[in-house]
Amino acid sequence: xxxxxxxxxxxxxxxxxxxxxxxxxxxxxxxxxxxxxxxxxxxxxxxxxxxxxxxxxxxxxxxxxxxxxxxxxxxxxxxxxxxxxxxxxxxxxxxxxxxxxxxxxxxxxxxxxxxxxxxxxxxxxxxxxxxxxxxxxxxxxxxxxxxxxxxxxxxxxxxxxxxxxxxxxxxxxxxxxxxxxxxxxxxxxxxxxxxxxxxxxxx
Amino acid sequence: xxxxxxxxxxxxxxxxxxxxxxxxxxxxxxxxxxxxxxxxxxxxxxxxxxxxxxxxxxxxxxxxxxxxxxxxxxxxxxxxxxxxxxxxxxxxxxxxxxxxxxxxxxxxxxxxxxxxxxxxxxxxxxxxxxxxxxxxxxxxxxxxxxxxxxxxxxxxxxxxxxxxxxxxxxxxxxxxxxxxxxxxxxxxxxxxxxxxxxxxxxx
DNA sequence: CTAAAATGTGGACGCTGTCAATATTAGGAT
DNA sequence: ATCCTAATATTGACAGCGTCCACATTTTAG
Numbered sequence: 001x002x003x004x005x006x007x008x009x010x011x012x013x014x015x016x017x018x019x020x021x022x023x024x025x026x027x028x029x030x031x032x033x034x035x036x037x038x039x040x041x042x043x044x045x046x047x048x049x050x051x052x053x054x055x056x057x058x059x060x061x062x063x064x065x066x067x068x069x070x071x072x073x074x075x076x077x078x079x080x081x082x083x084x085x086x087x088x089x090x091x092x093x094x095x096x097x098x099x100x101x102x103x104x105x106x107x108x109x110x111x112x113x114x115x116x117x118x119x120x121x122x123x124x125x126x127x128x129x130x131x132x133x134x135x136x137x138x139x140x141x142x143x144x145x146x147x148x149x150x151x152x153x154x155x156x157x158x159x160x161x162x163x164x165x166x167x168x169x170x171x172x173x174x175x176x177x178x179x180x181x182x183x184x185x186x187x188x189x190x191x192x193x194x195x196x197x198x199x200x201x202x203x
Numbered sequence: 204x205x206x207x208x209x210x211x212x213x214x215x216x217x218x219x220x221x222x223x224x225x226x227x228x229x230x231x232x233x234x235x236x237x238x239x240x241x242x243x244x245x246x247x248x249x250x251x252x253x254x255x256x257x258x259x260x261x262x263x264x265x266x267x268x269x270x271x272x273x274x275x276x277x278x279x280x281x282x283x284x285x286x287x288x289x290x291x292x293x294x295x296x297x298x299x300x301x302x303x304x305x306x307x308x309x310x311x312x313x314x315x316x317x318x319x320x321x322x323x324x325x326x327x328x329x330x331x332x333x334x335x336x337x338x339x340x341x342x343x344x345x346x347x348x349x350x351x352x353x354x355x356x357x358x359x360x361x362x363x364x365x366x367x368x369x370x371x372x373x374x375x376x377x378x379x380x381x382x383x384x385x386x387x388x389x390x391x392x393x394x395x396x397x398x399x400x401x402x403x404x405x406x
Numbered sequence: 407c408t409a410a411a412a413t414g415t416g417g418a419c420g421c422t423g424t425c426a427a428t429a430t431t432a433g434g435a436t
Numbered sequence: 437a438t439c440c441t442a443a444t445a446t447t448g449a450c451a452g453c454g455t456c457c458a459c460a461t462t463t464t465a466g
Contacts, residue, residue, distance in 0.1 A: 198401015
């Protein structure tokens with residue numbers, strides 16, 4: 001499709017990409033529909049042909065983020081398939097943190113305040129990512145590596161720790177005594193190790 | 204000070220309260236400086252006498268949130284001083300989640316994207332809250348209840364799990380298989396239990 | 407008592423999200 | 437090929453927003 005034609009051709013995709021880039025470079029606070037439209041070279045109302053409102057576009061970006069995260073988790077699980085499930089779980093944690101650090105735009109948007117009822121496919125995409133962790137945990141339980149607690153519970157705990165760590169990392173800085181010259185990836189490893197090992201003397 | 208006088212008398216405090224209420228009732232997306240000013244009965248420019256801009260007001264609300272959270276942690280630590288440190292840590296977790304559920308306005312704001320460099324007293328207030336957890340962990344280590352890992356590491360893990368859980372709870376709904384009719388408080392207990400017990404077979 | 411500092415007001419500007427009406431194009435039925 | 441319709445993009449308008457400026461009012465210090 002001609003670039004200068006009246007019809008853009010793939011505006012919906014261009015909006016997703018443009019919004020994502022703008023969030024990454026200017027922060028979600030400074031992202032506006034009109035600026036995205038301007039950047040793409042389209043009128044300020046064109047986006048409404050593809051998204052009901054600004055929130056719907058953001059929710060779509062978030063959904064895309066979950067899908068990409070799921071893909072990366074699949075990749076790393078595949079690549080570590082010869083290792084132990086615990087190693088796989090650690091690799092998933094590292095992948096999660098690396099993904100959020102490399103794609104801060106998604107981080108700003110994936111756990112935003114979009115009511116799940118209004119965006120069921122977003123809820124679905126989020127669940128799909130979590131499912132990957134649950135599967136690894138379940139396999140680890142079958143092979144006897146991981147305690148036979150509720151796998152959803154275990155995966156959920158890891159999931160939330162990862163989410164908590166990445167959102168706090170985003171703020172710019174953690175309390176200095178928490179960071180102490182470690183990279184985000186190292187931090188993730190160390191924090192997950194605490195979970196893996198348990199903190200009670202008699203586990 | 205007379206209510207209808209030219210000078211409000213305690214506008215700064217009124218702004219903090221008003222902003223907090225508006226965030227709680229309408230969400231942070233729908234909170235505006237002008238609406239807060241209108242509700243208080245003051246001109247749309249009066250807030251600028253006390254806060255450099257909107258972000259500064261939000262950061263101040265966030266700081267207040269950390270201070271209140273610290274207070275509640277102090278209270279519960281005091282009240283459970285006769286119990287084991289593990290019980291204290293669990294009580295802190297419950298308090299954290301309850302605080303975030305009861306004060307959703309603070310949750311929306313406390314871990315927002317305010318660069319810590321720009322608001323050092325906010326960073327300080329956040330650190331202060333975390334410090335309470337670290338102290339409990341350190342005591343638990345001294346008494347032999349908690350493994351002698353780096354206490355900052357252990358407390359940080361709990362801290363991040365709590366943060367992750369509450370921000371995800373805020374979205375309205377967790378994946379249904381994760382909730383299964385548990386209250387937020389129950390969820391927090393159960394997730395923290397996973398951390399406490401450790402998930403590896405041989406801890 | 408008066409000058410200066412603190413606090414609050416009113417108006418303006420550019421930007422935003424969104425609505426309504428209109429224009430342009432694409433694609434299928436004839 | 438042509439016409440109709442649906443899809444797509446545009447222009448214009450509106451209220452609300454954050455923020456800057458000049459000005460008004462009040463408090464406070466000397």
